[in-house]
Amino acid sequence: MTTPPRLVESGSRHHGWFDARPSDVNPADEFSGLRRRWHDFRTKEWVGFTLVHPELYGAMIIQDAKYLSSSEFYVRDRASGRLTEFAATARGGFAQLPRILLEGGHCEFVKPGYAVRYDFDDAGGSHRVRFELAATASSEAVSGELLLDVRQASPALSMSARMPRRSTLYTHKRIFPASGHVTVGSRTYGFHAAEHLVIIDEHRSQLAYRTEWTWGTFAVRLPDGVVGANFATRPQLPDEFEESGVWTPEAAEPLHGIRFTPDPGDRPADLQAPVTVVDADGRLDLVFTPDGHKAVRHQLVVAAIRYAQMYGSYSGTIRARDGREWAIEGVPGVLERMDARM
Template sequence: MTARFVLDLPPAPAAPVGPDGEPLAGRFCGRTAAIDWRALAPRLARPAWWRFFHHKRWQYVGIATADCFIGCAIVDLGWTNTAFAYLFDRRSGAVVGGLSREGLPGLTATVGDVPAVGAGSRFRWLGERVAFEETAPDRFTVRIHGPDGFAVEAEFDGRAAAPWLFASGPVEDGLWHATHKSPALAVQGRALAGGREYRLDGGHASLDHSNGLLPRDTRWRWASAHADGIGFNLQAGYFGDYENALWLDGRLIALGTAEFDYDPAATLAPWRVRTADGLLDLAFTPEGERREDRNLLVAASRYVQPVGTFAGQVRGAADAAPREVAGLLGVVEHHHSRW
């Protein structure tokens, strides 16, 4: 972290489990160096077989530009793995390129325990692949090669970015969870989809790396958007308030309980997202969405991720003047997994 940033949150610990095996709960600035849930104290320990079926790790990347939004994720469930990627064209309001694949346990996917140089995330299935890597401190690449000519080659630069959020805490009916959320990262690169080339230079990327021991049935609502000098991450569901945060002019600010007002049966209708502390109140106008329902007998997933713009107000503190927000490109999400 650079000295010019005001640190409203304490610095991230070296690890979310202390030498005594007790986990640390809270929101922090920066990134932790290691996550090893096997180090939990005996009173919290679960059998190795339980950890195998409940340990979930994923790397998500979002890229927002004037022309498109790109989302991709690699998910390691231990007993299986999966990956998806898509490009949403803002002019047509449709997904024009994508891939979605189930993998083979231990063979097709790797997700690092933390985002770090040398701890990338990769998925490969025959000729299709998704690869994310931190090539040098705060410099990243993502490469996607999918069907029908869909491809993404992009680099992200976070050397001048605001601090990351690291959050760690308990989850209902699971055990413990930790997540890293990045601020806006500068993007360079290009994408190919639907027979068209998209230049990504000048866009903004955001990264979500999560690692936890989660319940078999997990539900959440999520919202995220980032641009120069502003960004936010909101979640309502299994992880409580731990990952709710606002980035504003280089500051990382903890937010209160997230509230999502929307119609699950009409996800392309307007949404409203706000926080109970009054620091964020935004309307979301969808431009289109990606949705996918999977049923693998032993597992299932119901997922919808509308893409659109946020408008409204945010505040850096309860007594601060409101900051107007307009046209901030991002996503909302309704997700239910049985995994």
């Protein structure tokens, strides 16, 4: 559908699959007074990036759960298997995640020894990601800067949906050619826009108190152009869009009925087992092979966040609605399991 300028206009929220991100996204605008304050507290917000590079796995995130702000960053060298990771927490509201994001928005999570910053400039044609993480007893220092090419980016996967238990979901995802560098200790990984990619994942969602999902993503540059996929399972209402889709060189196309086998949420969880990923219409036929994982746990009195993000490679086939298909082999990507009380 055509993208509205705001997710919520005159107290009415738009739902559906958009051509792009609305300029202004704040789910709490649907309400007023005390209800607005409550729904603002319920809105969980994050902006993260997955790095796509043949020599490393990597990701970063800035998030605000309203009772807790946090940020994580990791890089794993694919040849040596060395994992370098950092995490920081702060009070709710500490993370900067502006509702008007792409038109000059600045995100940051900065504490002594830990700094992750994003600067967005759609009109100028590029977004900038910067990070400076001091060495710890277990991790070498990490620094870097990545410039994301807006003009050569994929179509946007941007959607709004109603969810069970009076919850809602908004997400924006897009693939960008990336140039710059990531330095870990004395090793520098170069990023070149003609070869390397970064995937943004933004959420502004009013999630149920007990929330769970399994989610994965990848992207790859092929002779036809950049293709990729984003897929997830979570409690869903009938006839509502899911946050799953295939990126073709020309479009972001919705998917539905994602199934993971085995699902990393099954007990007992085996985070080393290969996982098949399929959809209801035969557009995805993938196997994810884990190469490792990072785990995050936050435990408060009545709230908890527990998730594991596996990094590894995808192989198989993805298909467009028009029947075109692309075979992929050993493409870096991630697969994540979240279980939370929010």
